[in-house]
Amino acid sequence: MKSATEILRRADIVTTRQRVGLLEMLLRRTDHPDAETLLAEARDGMPSLSVDTVYRTLNLFSEAGVIQRMAVPTRRARFDGNTDPHDHFLCSDCETIQDIPRPSKRTAAIPAQASACGIVSDVQTVYVGVCRRCAAQHRSFTPQRVG
Numbered sequence: 001m002k003s004a005t006e007i008l009r010r011a012d013i014v015t016t017r018q019r020v021g022l023l024e025m026l027l028r029r030t031d032h033p034d035a036e037t038l039l040a041e042a043r044d045g046m047p048s049l050s051v052d053t054v055y056r057t058l059n060l061f062s063e064a065g066v067i068q069r070m071a072v073p074t075r076r077a078r079f080d081g082n083t084d085p086h087d088h089f090l091c092s093d094c095e096t097i098q099d100i101p102r103p104s105k106r107t108a109a110i111p112a113q114a115s116a117c118g119i120v121s122d123v124q125t126v127y128v129g130v131c132r133r134c135a136a137q138h139r140s141f142t143p144q145r146v147g
Contacts, residue, residue, distance in 0.1 A: 004019075004020045004021075004023035004024045004027060005020055007023065007027075007066055008020065008023060008066065011061075011064040011065065011066050012064075013060065013061070013064055013066070017046070018042075018046055018049060018053060018057065019057055019060075019061075021042055021045060021046060022038060022042060022054065022057050022058070022061075023061065023066065023067070023081070025038055025041055025042060026038065026061075026067055026079060026080075026081035027081040028081075029081065030082075030099060031096070031097070032070060032078045032079065032080050032088070032097040033078065033079060034074075034076035034077060034078050034079070035051060035054045035055050035058055035076070035077065035079075036051065036054075036076065038054055038058075038079075039051050039054045042054070058077075058079050061079075062079070065083065066083070067079050067080060067081050067083065068080040068081075068082070068083055068124075070088070070097070070124070070126075071124045071126065072088065072090050072097065072126050073090070073128070074090070074095050074097075075095070078097060082099065085102050086099050086100060086101055086102050087099075087100040087101075087102050087124075087125040087126070087127065088100060088124070088125070088126045088127070089126075089127045089128075089129065089131070090126050090127070090128045090129075091129065091130055091131035091134055092128055092129065092130060093130055093131070093134040093138075094131065094133070094134050096131055098131070100127070102125075110123065
């Protein structure tokens with residue numbers, strides 16, 4: 001795995017202690033945190049870090065393709081340090097997000113209607129449901145078949 005510093009340099013992003021620290025945290029995590037979660041973790045080593053700086057930094061990283069800003073219906077924007085093609089499962093109860101490997105042979109077919117709207121640059125598949133932990137807490141949950 002490349003270092004955070006190397007990833008930022010390859011993306012032509014000026015490296016600062018805060019940027020490197022935030023990217024390192026995001027690359028270590030698999031829980032797809034929001035900015036506030038990253039801020040709480042980062043404040044241990046960077047007490048003067050503000051939520052505004054975290055959001056601006058995450059947006060910069062996302063625009064440069066260093067991380068992924070997730071297209072999920074959650075209360076806060078969520079971010080993923082894994083930019084390799086993969087899908088997600090979102091629990092509609094607790095809002096946990098889990099990675100789902102994408103079969104290497106699967107290519108996302110872009111519907112003609114989407115292409116008619118504009119140029120598609122990314123396809124994110126998110127399966128929304130109730131995770132096993134929440135389902136166990138709500139034993140009355142009955143999964144619905146889609147399709």
